[in-house]
Amino acid sequence: HPKTRDIKRMMNERLTPPVLDILKNAGNTAAELEYSAYVVGGFVRDLFLSRSTEDVDIVIEGDGIAFAREFAGRMKARVHYYKKFGTAVITFADGSKIDVASARLEYYQFPAALPTVEMSSIKLDLFRRDFTINTLAVCLNPDKFGLLVDFFSAQRDIKEKTIRVLHSLSFVEDPTRIFRAVRFEQRFGFTIGKMTEGLIKNAVKMEFFRRLSGHRVFGELRQILEEDDPVPAIERLAEFNLLVSLHEALKIDKxxxxxxxxxxxxxxxxxxxxxxxxxxxxxxxxxxxxxxxxxxxxxxxxxxxxxxxxxxxxxxxxxxxxxxxxxxxxxxxxxxxxxxxxxxxxxxxxxxxxxxxxxxxxxxxxxxxxxxxxxxHVAPLIKGKDLNEIGIAPGPLYSEILRKILYARLDEKVRTREDELEFAMRYANDPDGWWKRR
Ligand code: ATP
Structure with a gap:
C-alpha cells in the first residue's frame, strides 16, 4: 500500500492561484468523466523542494485524450493529440503547457526478470519512471484533492537528498537515465545512492551506451549543458567515464x-x-x-x-x-x-x-x-533618401557610401547628420580619394 498524505496546505502555500485553479479544474473535469486525475513527477518533486516549475504533468486513469479534449474546451486552450501514445499537450493562451498521459494497463511492458504483479494503473505509470524522486503523484479529483500518493518512498529520498532508481534493470531499460541521474544530482545538490551508483558503473563497464542512438544521448547531454551551472555535472560525467565512453576525444582535463x-x-x-x-x-x-x-x-x-x-x-x-x-x-x-x-x-x-x-x-x-x-547596433543617421536629396545619383555607390559612413561612425570620425552628409558629398566626388583610404 502506498503512503498517502494530505498536502492541500502545502499546495495552497506554494502554488500560485492560477496553477491551483488549473489543477482543481482538471480534477473536476476528470471526475465528471469518471476518471481519476493525478499531477505527477517533476511538478510534485519541485513542490516538495520549494522550487518553481513550469511543466505540469497530468496522468489520467482512463482515456487521457478524451480528458484533454474536454478540459481544453473548458479552459479555452489549444490541444494536440498523440493518438498512438494516448498523450496530449494542452497549451494555454499565456503559452504555458500541460502534458497529459493515459495510464492504462495494456501499455506497459515489464522488464523480463521481474515478476508480474497487479498494480493500479497510476502505480504502473510511476513505476516506469526514472528515479524515486520523480514518482510522487497528487490526486486532483474533488473528493481526494491534494492527496499525495507515494508508492516508492519518494518522500524519504527527497528528505535524504538521494537519487535512486526504482529497480536494478533501470539502466538496462534506458541508459540515458544515467545522464539524468547526474543532472538531477547536481541540480538539486543531491547524491546518487550507493546501489544506483554501482548500477551506473556497471552500465558504463558493459558499454550500454553503444546501442543508444546519438539522438537520445545528445538530447540528454544538451539538457545538462542547458542547466544553470552544467560544470559540476560535466565533471561528474567525466568521473563516471561517461564522456570518454561517448567519444575518446571527450577527455576532461584541468x-x-x-x-x-x-x-x-x-x-x-x-x-x-x-x-x-x-x-x-x-x-x-x-x-x-x-x-x-x-x-x-x-x-x-x-x-x-x-x-x-x-x-x-x-x-x-x-x-x-x-x-x-x-x-x-x-x-x-x-x-x-x-x-x-x-x-x-x-x-x-x-x-x-x-x-x-x-x-x-x-x-x-x-x-x-x-x-x-x-x-x-551602430547605423548611419542618413539613408539613401538623404543621398538622393543632396544630388548623388542612385546606384551601387549608395551602399558603398553608407557602409563607409558606418565605419566612420564606428571610429567616431563622424558625429552629426551634417558630418555624415559632408562625408557623403566628399566621398561621392572622389571615391578613390583620401576619405576612402582613411
Ligand atoms: P525538468 O525540470 O528538467 O523538466 P523533469 O523531472 O520535469 O525535469 P522531464 O525530462 O521533463 O523531467 O521528464 C518528465 C518526467 O518524465 C520526469 O519526472 C520523469 O519521471 C519522466 N522521465 C523522463 N525521462 C525519462 C526516462 N528516460 N526514463 C524514465 N522516466 C523518464
Missing part, C-alpha cells in the same frame, strides 16, 4: 574544467544583459568541450551525437572560424572599431561567447563585449 567555468561566467553575463534573447547556451559549452579537436575528430563526434546539419556546421566550421578570429585578434589587440566590426559581422552570439570563454585576454573579452553591447 584546462577544460577551467574553460568551462569561464564559460559559465560569460554565459551568465550574457543572460543577465539579454534576459529574453534566445540562443543555444548548450552550443557554447559544446564548442568549449570540442576546443582543439581536429576536424576529423569533430566530425566523428558530431556523427556519434547525430547533430543536425545546422548545429554541426556551428560546432565544426563555426568553431574554427571563431578560433581564427581569436588567433587574429590576439595579434592585433589595438584594432579600430570598424575593423572589429567587419571581422565579427555575421558571427553568431554562440561563437562570440565561445571566444570570450576560451581566451585569457581581458582585452579580447572587452573587444567582443563592446561589439555585442554597442558596435553591432
Amino acid at each position: 584546462k577544460t574544467v577551467a574553460a568551462l567555468h569561464a564559460t559559465r561566467e560569460v554565459v551568465s553575463w550574457y543572460d543577465l544583459l539579454f534576459v529574453d534573447k534566445p540562443y543555444m547556451k548548450w552550443m557554447v559549452y559544446l564548442m568549449v568541450l570540442m576546443r582543439g579537436m581536429a576536424q576529423q575528430t569533430t566530425e566523428d563526434l558530431c556523427d556519434r551525437l547525430e547533430l543536425p546539419p545546422r548545429h554541426r556546421e556551428m560546432a565544426d566550421a563555426g568553431r574554427r572560424e571563431a578560433d581564427t578570429f581569436l588567433h587574429w585578434i590576439q595579434r592585433n589587440p589595438g584594432i579600430k572599431n570598424s575593423e572589429l566590426y567587419q571581422r565579427l559581422f555575421g558571427f553568431r552570439v554562440e561563437q562570440m561567447l565561445y571566444v570570450m570563454s576560451v581566451t585569457d585576454s581581458d582585452t579580447v573579452k572587452k573587444h567582443i563585449s563592446r561589439y555585442i553591447l554597442t558596435l553591432q
